[in-house]
Amino acid sequence: MEIMIPYLLALLLLPLSLIFILRKRDSSSKTLPPGTSGWPLLGENMEFALLGPQKFIKDRMEKYSPEVFQTSIMGEKMAFFCGAQGNKFLFSSENKLLTSWWPQSMKKALLFPEFVESSLKEVSALKRSFLHDILKPEALKQYIPLMDAMAREHLDENWDSNRVVKVFPLSKKYTFDLACRLFMSLVDPEEIKRLADPFTLVTNGMFSMPIDLPGTAYNRAIKGGKMVRDELMRIITQRRKELTENQETEGRDLLSKMLLVTNEDGQFMSEMEISNNIIGMLVASFETTSSAVTSVLKYLAELPHVYDEVYREQMAIAKSKGAEDLLTWEDIEKMKYSWNAARESLRLTPPAQGSFRETITDFTYAGFTIPKGWKTFWSVHSTHKNPKYFSDPEKFDPSRFEGSGPAPFTFVPFGGGPRMCPGKEYARLEVLVFMHNVVKRFKLEKDIPDEKIVFHASPVPVYGLPVRLLPHGN
Incomplete structure (x- = not known):
């Protein structure tokens, strides 16, 4: 009997072996995108970090494919879609072939442990239409005077008494203070600081190497x-207690509106x-907007001819108003050259690098199969500096945005399709209001002419972009 055992085992295992062989043959019959998975476990994380996203993507587009290539980042098999067609394909495939996805390391840093394994749809529990309603231009018009008043106050307190300021940390302070005020009506500096200090730890570490050991950036982020x-x-x-006691039915800010709205199941959202x-x-409103403001001011300090044109436009608006009059929607609509200059800054130094998705079914793109469960990534860096879409791509030229502007799906700092950043208009207003107030008071000169830019969650000047402030008339 013992002699028969190996033969019985062989008979039992034969069907499993055949299934494995057939599956392997089926897998090998699929033409996966060209590329490499990099090192075992590490993937290409090190290459991505050392090269930076722009060079990483450019090198692989040249080496493997200008349409789509594969890699392994954050422990995931990933297909990078490239070019205007790649952007268009991903933007139009939402909820058909793809769904939203965040890296596990990011979810662990940002979310309650109970939500780390949940889908992003389960995490938000909020109708996307609600965000669009509260962030559309008509709703944001009322915020412009407050943005202007806070920008003036910020410059009074942090810029006016200094000859040199570091733009990036001050931009972060302004954008976070403004978000706390608009979203939650927070005005107490100590209360804001209790959020701002740990929030900075989160944004500094959530995209770092996910090693949760004492002293690491990721550990501090968690x-x-x-x-x-x-x-x-x-x-x-x-706030919920206040709303209940006062029997309020209309929200005075984003927080109150969230407490009063029902989710897709008709239930109030939990805390x-x-x-x-x-x-x-x-x-969304802190890291990327701070980076956008910083980049715009960097180019204004570097390019006097661009600064002069922005200054002329902004001073014409300022002179049409009383000294104490705050900006209005009509004023913002007059800032056409300033917004073109800001968009050119967003093209050359985009604050957001792109976005992840997860495939929910096998599909074919450009002759390659993208298997179910793979992650995908679209990136600003496959089009923004591509000479195929932008002639002389390294040149700062706001005129690119005159008339009909760039070709569709080539300029994508806010994404596109149904998941285009709902805060696009909020960011536009915040950048323009801050530009108006800075150039109205100062001309800028970089204190470190050759300061390098490094990539964290967003592009960051190594020394915080110190600039000399030259008040007008001095």
Whole structure:
């Protein structure tokens, strides 16, 4: 009997072996995108970090394919879609072939542990139409005077008494203070600081190497995320109590509106769900907008002819108003050259690098199969500096945006399709209001002419972009 056991095992295992062989043959029959998975476990994380996203993508487009290539980043098999056609394909395939996805490391830093394994749709529990309603131009018009007043106050307190300022950290302070005021009506500096300090730990570390050991940036991001969530839960719980006691039915800010709105199931959102949404809004309005403001001011300091044109436009608006009059929507609409200059800055130094998706079914693109479960990534860097779409791509030229502007799906700092950044208009207003107030007071000169830009979550000047302030008339 014992002699028969090996033969019996062979008979039992034969069907499994055949299944494995057939599956392997089926897998090998699929033509996957060209590329490499890099090192075992590490993938191409090191190459991506060392080269930076722009060179990483450019090199692989040249080596493998200008349409789509594969890599392995953050422990995931990933297809990078390139060019205007790649952008168009991903933007138009939302919820058909793809769904939203965040890296696990990012979710662990930002979300409650209970939500880390959930889909992004489950995390938000908020109708996307709600965000579009509160962030559309008609709704944002009322915020412009407050943005202007806060910009003036910020410059009074942090710029006027200094000969040299560091633009990036001050931009971060302004954008975070403004977000706290508009989203949650927070005005107490200490209360804002209790959110701002740990939030900076989160944004500094959530895209770092996900090693959760004491002293690492990722470990600090996870600790900072818990502190942010604890503080938000305190604020949200207090606001819900106030709304109930006062029997309020209209929200005075984003937080109150979230507490009063129902989700897709007709239920009020929980405090944790609201916290998730506010964190998402803070991430979107803080890091990327701060980077955008910084880049715009960098180019204004580097390019006197661009600065002079922006200055002329902004001073014409200022002179049409009383000294104490705040900006209005009509004023913003007159800032055409300034916005073209800002868009050219967004093209050359885009604050957001792109976005992840997850495939929900096998599909074919450009002759290659993208298997179900793979992650995808579209990136600004496959088009923004591509001479195929922008002639002399390294040149700063705001005139590119006159008339009909760039070809569709080539200029994508805010994404596109149904998941285009809902905060696009908010960012436009914030950048233009800040530009107006800075150039109205100062001419700028870079203190470190050759300061390098490094990539964290967004492009960051190594020394914070110190600039000399030259008040007009001096």
